[in-house]
Amino acid sequence: GNALLSSYGTTIFEVMSRLSEEHGAINLGQGFPDDRGPADVLQTAADALLTGWNQYPSMMGTPDLRQALAAHAGRFYGLDVDWKTETMVTSGATEALTACLLGLINPGDEVVLFQPMYDSYLPIVRLAGGVPRFVSLKAPDWSFSRADLEAAFSPRTKLVLINDPLNPAAKVFDRAELELIAEFVQRHDALAVCDEVYEHIVFDGRRHIPLMSLPGMRDRCLKIGSAGKTFSLTGWKVGYVTAAPHLLQPVAKAHQFLTFTTPPNLQAAVAYGLGKEEAYFTGLAAGLQAKRDRLSAGLASVGFDVLPSAGTYFVAADISRFGFDGDDQAFCRWLVAEAKVAAIPVSAFFVENAPTNVVRFCFSKKDEVLDTAIERLRHRF
Numbered sequence: 001g002n003a004l005l006s007s008y009g010t011t012i013f014e015v016m017s018r019l020s021e022e023h024g025a026i027n028l029g030q031g032f033p034d035d036r037g038p039a040d041v042l043q044t045a046a047d048a049l050l051t052g053w054n055q056y057p058s059m060m061g062t063p064d065l066r067q068a069l070a071a072h073a074g075r076f077y078g079l080d081v082d083w084k085t086e087t088m089v090t091s092g093a094t095e096a097l098t099a100c101l102l103g104l105i106n107p108g109d110e111v112v113l114f115q116p117m118y119d120s121y122l123p124i125v126r127l128a129g130g131v132p133r134f135v136s137l138k139a140p141d142w143s144f145s146r147a148d149l150e151a152a153f154s155p156r157t158k159l160v161l162i163n164d165p166l167n168p169a170a171k172v173f174d175r176a177e178l179e180l181i182a183e184f185v186q187r188h189d190a191l192a193v194c195d196e197v198y199e200h201i202v203f204d205g206r207r208h209i210p211l212m213s214l215p216g217m218r219d220r221c222l223k224i225g226s227a228g229k230t231f232s233l234t235g236w237k238v239g240y241v242t243a244a245p246h247l248l249q250p251v252a253k254a255h256q257f258l259t260f261t262t263p264p265n266l267q268a269a270v271a272y273g274l275g276k277e278e279a280y281f282t283g284l285a286a287g288l289q290a291k292r293d294r295l296s297a298g299l300a301s302v303g304f305d306v307l308p309s310a311g312t313y314f315v316a317a318d319i320s321r322f323g324f325d326g327d328d329q330a331f332c333r334w335l336v337a338e339a340k341v342a343a344i345p346v347s348a349f350f351v352e353n354a355p356t357n358v359v360r361f362c363f364s365k366k367d368e369v370l371d372t373a374i375e376r377l378r379h380r381f
């Protein structure tokens, strides 16, 4: 096969989910909710499937979803988005990321990546011929400095890829951090691809700030979202990109040869969902915040050093006190087989200088599932 892709194993999410099934474990590894998702959104998709048009929609997405995306950007972030030239629907955020990287990078261009990073970023940067430059965030607060950015940016920087809120660290970038990134992007005349799939999953009364909304960044950012996260329907694979026309056009060139389009009934349902009342969005974050608190307290009660989680479906925990020689992969293999609880080793999100003493748990699960997982852990520790 392709030499570059052959150098990668199977993604850690698939590996841990298969191990979890094999061992009859509770799967707190791969990030997905274990409920059905909002009934009205599901009903809208079902109605559209049975009574709507089921042939290829426009490659840019259905007009109703694109209009809903522009309205959503105005409603939540005060962004003025032209749906006809500045929005595009993709088959998941994964495709949106791939289309952005393939569409924007020329061989030799440098791409600044923050570690820990989602596992699809680096292979696609490399497939596009990009040269990765890493900024390593360090537990427990996952912070970075001006000097870290000085070291990573160069005259060859084409773009920075940022994931905010950040999986798996559960960090939400604050305004000062975003301003620092914005300063470097502008100074280097670069772009920012912003993976904001967890934009509506931010806790403790904080609000997500799109990098795109900062001064000077409107026409340098490509903002990516996912219905999978916003509507707890991860299997749907409906994603979207919002960007200035001159940035979206090259990305659309890649998209037309990747998937070209996305199922129209799902697009209809997501268009409906994005227009839901405020209570839906606040309820999503509040419900997950309660689950974060439930799992974090449980993990602490069995001896984990739980790190703060400001957003996403995830909480990270330090495992140093359990031994395992600081080997998070060995710990997770042991945990799934012996405690019958699956987690994700955070080292899988690094290519260099990986911490090996942190694992990630997903809390978007029913309360009784979280409680049973804690009981299983209590039994082993």
Ligand code: PMP
Residues within 6 Å of the ligand: 031, 091, 092, 093, 094, 095, 118, 163, 167, 195, 197, 225, 226, 227, 228, 234, 237, 238, 239
């Ligand atoms: N980016 C991040 C940070 C993610 O956690 C995920 C996974 N769910 C994705 C992108 C992929 O999203 P999608 O399922 O919409 O492709």
Ligand code: GLN
Residues within 6 Å of the ligand: 011, 013, 014, 029, 030, 031, 032, 167
């Ligand atoms: N985003 C999900 C996670 O981080 C997994 C997605 C996938 O399985 N590729 O767990």
